[in-house]
Amino acid sequence: MEFEAVIGLEVHAQLKTESKIFCACSAKFGADPNENTCPVCTGMPGVLPVLNRKAVEYTIRTALATSCEVQRKSVFARKNYFYPDLPKAYQISQYELPIALGGHIDIEADGGTKRIGITRIHMEEDAGKLVHEGEFAGAQASLADLNRCSVPLMEIVSEPDMRTPEEAGAYLRRLHDVLVYLEVCDGNMEEGSFRCDANVSVRPKGQKEFGTKAELKNMNSFRNVEKALEYEIRRQVETIEDGGRVVQETRLWDANAGVTVSMRRKEEAHDYRYFPDPDLLPLVVEDSWVEELRGTIPELPGEKVARLEREYGLPKYDAGILASSRALADFFEASAAIFKGAPKTTANECVHWKDAILAGKLTPETIAHAVEDRENGTISATASKKLVEAVLDTGKPFRRLRDEKGLTQVSDASALDAVVDKVLAASPKEVESYRGGKTGLLSFFVGQVMKESRGKANPKIVQEVLKKKLG
Ligand code: ADP
Ligand code: ZN
Ligand code: MG
Numbered sequence: 001m002e003f004e005a006v007i008g009l010e011v012h013a014q015l016k017t018e019s020k021i022f023c024a025c026s027a028k029f030g031a032d033p034n035e036n037t038c039p040v041c042t043g044m045p046g047v048l049p050v051l052n053r054k055a056v057e058y059t060i061r062t063a064l065a066t067s068c069e070v071q072r073k074s075v076f077a078r079k080n081y082f083y084p085d086l087p088k089a090y091q092i093s094q095y096e097l098p099i100a101l102g103g104h105i106d107i108e109a110d111g112g113t114k115r116i117g118i119t120r121i122h123m124e125e126d127a128g129k130l131v132h133e134g135e136f137a138g139a140q141a142s143l144a145d146l147n148r149c150s151v152p153l154m155e156i157v158s159e160p161d162m163r164t165p166e167e168a169g170a171y172l173r174r175l176h177d178v179l180v181y182l183e184v185c186d187g188n189m190e191e192g193s194f195r196c197d198a199n200v201s202v203r204p205k206g207q208k209e210f211g212t213k214a215e216l217k218n219m220n221s222f223r224n225v226e227k228a229l230e231y232e233i234r235r236q237v238e239t240i241e242d243g244g245r246v247v248q249e250t251r252l253w254d255a256n257a258g259v260t261v262s263m264r265r266k267e268e269a270h271d272y273r274y275f276p277d278p279d280l281l282p283l284v285v286e287d288s289w290v291e292e293l294r295g296t297i298p299e300l301p302g303e304k305v306a307r308l309e310r311e312y313g314l315p316k317y318d319a320g321i322l323a324s325s326r327a328l329a330d331f332f333e334a335s336a337a338i339f340k341g342a343p344k345t346t347a348n349e350c351v352h353w354k355d356a357i358l359a360g361k362l363t364p365e366t367i368a369h370a371v372e373d374r375e376n377g378t379i380s381a382t383a384s385k386k387l388v389e390a391v392l393d394t395g396k397p398f399r400r401l402r403d404e405k406g407l408t409q410v411s412d413a414s415a416l417d418a419v420v421d422k423v424l425a426a427s428p429k430e431v432e433s434y435r436g437g438k439t440g441l442l443s444f445f446v447g448q449v450m451k452e453s454r455g456k457a458n459p460k461i462v463q464e465v466l467k468k469k470l471g
Pocket of ligand 1: 006157212213
């Protein structure tokens with residue numbers, strides 16, 4: 001029997017606000033333990049949460065960018081559970097009435113586009129973090145760092161529309177890029193700003209009903225999500241083929257061992273006793289605000305890829321790499337505007353120097369000049385690369401370095417005549433063999449001429465001159 005997987009993803013994205021979602025504490029990552037805390041986010045009695053307007057704005061912009069319906073009224077709810085990193089013993093989240101419903105994201109799959117549904121987006125606060133460190137009374141000590149308590153998150157829940165780990169990876173990457181384009185999330189996966197829980201089940205191909213799902217946690221890179229899904233799909237199929245049944249459970253991905261392991265079964269699942277938070281009024285957003293925010297949505301990655309293909313004649317692959325970063329795509333367009341002659345080469349250079357470009361160490365002029373000089377034969381590809389490296393080292397302009405270093409190449413055919421003649425005169429046997437049909441010797445002659453000219457001859461022109469003289 002052939003099986004098919006069904007995958008739905010829940011993404012937690014940290015909103016890039018200065019302060020936390022219900023108090024004025026800094027939401028910044030990396031402060032000393034418990035530095036960014038106050039009575040509100042540590043859940044002291046008698047305090048009142050005040051909703052961060054920026055967090056709402058960022059969530060609405062995300063909803064608009066993913067074609068969701070922004071709900072004019074949504075409600076914050078308490079999700080009750082005990083854990084030492086959650087001093088209030090409840091997390092403020094949204095449950096029955098989230099801020100956004102029913103959107104989608106388009107991904108590239110199997111050479112075409114596939115639409116992945118988004119069920120809902122809701123806002124919530126993060127919990128703190130336990131650090132298992134040192135010893136207390138002869139046992140392992142655990143320390144609570146509450147800096148992350150009440151850091152603003154949005155949870156984006158997809159429909160079970162994905163069928164392969166690759167589709168899940170494509171969805172996650174695209175969603176990630178959309179949030180970074182919107183500047184609502186820094187997208188840093190190592191710091192936990194973008195995390196994903198993956199739900200997966202399998203069913204015989206052709207069957208309509210879904211199988212029983214497992215929820216996978218603890219993957220901290222796109223690649224790990226894909227690997228965890230690959231493993232889990234295989235595990236579920238093998239379970240069924242061995243006559244067993246998949247049980248509903250939460251499983252943890254162990255990246256070192258490359259396996260998922262059971263964490264808790266459905267029977268052990270929490271009953272969170274959700275109820276509307278009496279400290280917070282329902283969130284009502286005005287139409288006019290939503291419309292104003294609609295005007296702030298930039299060109300999104302999918303649209304950018306399509307436009308780069310269309311406007312510059314780039315292959316989809318190249319356009320995709322450029323569009324994976326808004327800054328890189330902008331840099332490419334700035335370079336391609338300075339030298340319009342070879343957008344594909346400009347794209348290659350932007351991809352090649354991506355790290356330096358994103359670190360702000362190169363200007364569009366440098367890349368434009370490097371490409372232009374190379375395209376018109378003033379310098380060789382090797383010299384172009386060396387010169388960009390020299391720009392990075394010295395900060396001097398590309399063309400000044402080119403002239404200082406004397407790296408321009410000889411492209412004037414008549415200037416190469418004498419060198420070519422000398423090389424041919426020095427290798428009469430090879431000339432004879434070439435004329436006798438061994439045309440593969442051309443590269444030998446090119447090499448000799450390059451050597452004789454100390455690398456300054458333009459190899460394209462050298463070939464032309466050689467062919468003429470040998471022909
Ligand atoms: P739960 O109540 O367990 O949280 P939800 O219905 O809220 O489940 O769905 C959570 C996520 O799981 C969603 O992304 C959804 O698309 C996905 N999902 C639901 N059912 C399945 C299934 N049978 N197989 C794979 N994914 C599923
Ligand atoms: Zn606080
Ligand atoms: Mg759910």
